[in-house]
Amino acid sequence: MLSFVLRRVGLLVPTFIGVTLIAFALIHLIPGDPIELLAGERGIDPARHAQLMREMGFDQPLWQQYLNYIGAALQGDLGRSIKTREPVLTEFFTLFPATIELSLCAMLFAVVIGLPVGILAAIRRGSVFDHTVMGVSLAGYSMPIFWWALLLILVFSVNLGWTPVSGRIAVAYFVEPVTGFMLIDTLLAGDTDAFASALHHLVLPSIVLGTIPLAVVARMTRSSMMEVIREDYIRVARAKGLSQTRVILVHALRNALIPVVTVIGLQIGTLLAGAILTETIFAWPGVGKWLVDSISRRDYPAVQGGILLVAAVVMLVNLLVDMLYGLINPRIRHAR
């Protein structure tokens, strides 16, 4: 197991270097520089432009900027945002808990509904239920997030008034951030009304962000389950006279889960990408929107640092999934 883990971690190093290179190259490839954009219609005196570029270190050759950047990054310094002048690391970790909170709830929504629905569809293959699930999940998978979110807001928030339109908590509450997770912070503050409000605010964005993963999980569970219940050992289990529930939940599900777990791991990337739109619509103060804004401002340090940190998270989650996979299925652990 240890060598398996070491091998996996070893693979992360070149991946990580690749990510920093790409993040660095891409943002510098986009034409236009941050100072030009800052000045806008007013324009900026060329001497002053040169001076600001020098102060920010953008006048050096790209390779040197990259080396400086990596050097500083290795010491935990990702630089300061050009716009807000705050350290990128501070900005990221102020916003990141909001993204995690939303992503986890979206994932939970997807798994809690997707798994049982997928299992049921597999058992009742060819039934009306199965066709409905497959049809709806295809629609869910193809749903444009932007449109879907606005539709839900119009129906549930504006017309029915059941859910708040946007934000993380009603403006009447203020909870001092401790962990950055609104649900936890409200509980730490002992304010149950605020907790309820935070939860209430999570409903719509979680559904919107969880829709695509839900469709993927449901379809994956169904097809994987269908394969497994055709296996000989399931027939044996049934022949032994075990109940249907026991056969499905104990014997079949465990094996059927392996590809589903992988897919859930891969969905983390999808969630973080989906978070960009979801966060913009629901005015959710997370890293997705922050990154997009930084790109449009050519805020080099913020973009590079943000991509680096998001990539690190995705890689870490995938590493965890890999290990989990190894735990579930020893054959994978030993494969060379």
Place this chain on the structure above:
Amino acid sequence: MLANAYGVRFMFQSRLCLAAAVAASLIAAPAFAAKTLVYCSEASPEGFNAQFYTAGTTFDAVSQPLYNRLVEFERGATTIIPGLAERWEVSPDGLQYTFHLRKGVKFHTTADFKPTRDFNADDVVFSFLRQLDKNHPYHKVSGGTYEYFEGMDLPALIDKVEKVDDDTVRFVLKHPEAPFLADIAMDLGSIMSAEYADAMMKAGRPETIDLKPVGTGPFQLVNYQKDAVIRYKANADYWRGKAPIDTLVFAITPDASVRYAKLKAGECHVMSYPNPADLAAMKTDPNINLLSQEGLNIGYLAFNTQKKPFDDMRVRQALNLAVNKAAIIEAVYQGAGKVAKNPIPPTIWSYNDAVQDYPYDPEKARALLKEAGLGDGFETDLWAMPVQRPYNPNARRMAEMIQADWARIGVKAKIVSFEWGEYLKRLKAGEHQTALMGWTGDNGDPDNFLATLLSCESAKTGSNYAKWCYAPYQELITKARMVSDVAERTKLYEQAQVVFKEQAPWITIAHSVVYQPVRKEVVDFRIHPFGLNLFYGVDIK
């Protein structure tokens, strides 16, 4: 270790989500504290010291609610009124401005700072010298780039800022400049507390003054949750009197459709930048008042007057005559715009309403081209910016319409576009023949349009994208800058607009109309000509 923590967090979060999802439907909306006004803003402030920034969003959230200036703009107008200075005198040569300061003005008290004295001349000197004097101990703090101060050329204008006594400050200028009052009424002239700055310098954390603002303004900052919510409370000791509302909240909501949904659901009282497509529905909504006003801006097309054939006034006039502006207003602005005939919008004093615009007359245009020896037409480029701007919602579409109009008189235009930063850079270098551009005013002074965009100096390094330098015009605007009498300045600027129209370095296309939907219960919200959102004086029924 990290993986473990992550897993635990996952489980904890999951359970919380699950447990409470059930309870979610039982929740009632919390009641607001007495008189809370919620404003759905479009973006976060860039930071909490407006001296560093140029965006209206930052001014809405920082300098306007939290600070005051020596002189200020009247709410909803471009007229200058006394602020922290009760009155002022200008020396006959226009070089010295002496301000007599208001007494008994209190700075906010915060967790970090309790003021021991009232506002005085030291605060004014500190606020300006920090930006002006490169050796000032605070100049380099928090990055030390004062973009607006530099952009308005104030380092080249202000020679000295002197304390005469505790209640009097004198500004000495290097040359007479009538727009100076308007310049310091801008957000860059916000007065910060020198006592607070000294205290934080002594405590070894000077940057605190830029992060935790202490001002004299009508509201005091309570807290800011990044990219989510800003909370303010009314300043009970405010020198103009306490604001009618008790609490002000900015709910930062980037998407315009969502801001509208929040307004409809009663989650906010005022919203910024509505979608043009939503305006019709807003007009008929019984819960919403849709306010509107022409913006302090101009969308125009600049001819590069240093390139042939645009050095010929007749060609410029012909191309002016060939453009059907009414159709552009209809198609590009979807009604949220007004045809422009002058380079300044009608909300600015000295707007010359007597100026006659070029009518849409392709016949006459053709005749003029023939007279200029271009009867067979010619080819040109036509630059269109790649981004939506307040003064031009769709430059590409506008360019296509102008292209079609010009084709009718035999002028073949090729539409060119670059990434925004690149566009600005190349435009300044004068690479274009004709280009769409625009401007949003800074301080409501006519000089801020007529000189900033059309003077000989700005043709060299500034924002004069027509590269137009015309002596008779230059004489008028230079003179208008020297005299401080408003009536006399008005006359000069009116003349300048006549010269401009005849010479036609631009096609003046449109002033956009700013719309601001507010809920019916909001009392006395006024659209500000600069596009700012001010909440002092606003009440809720």
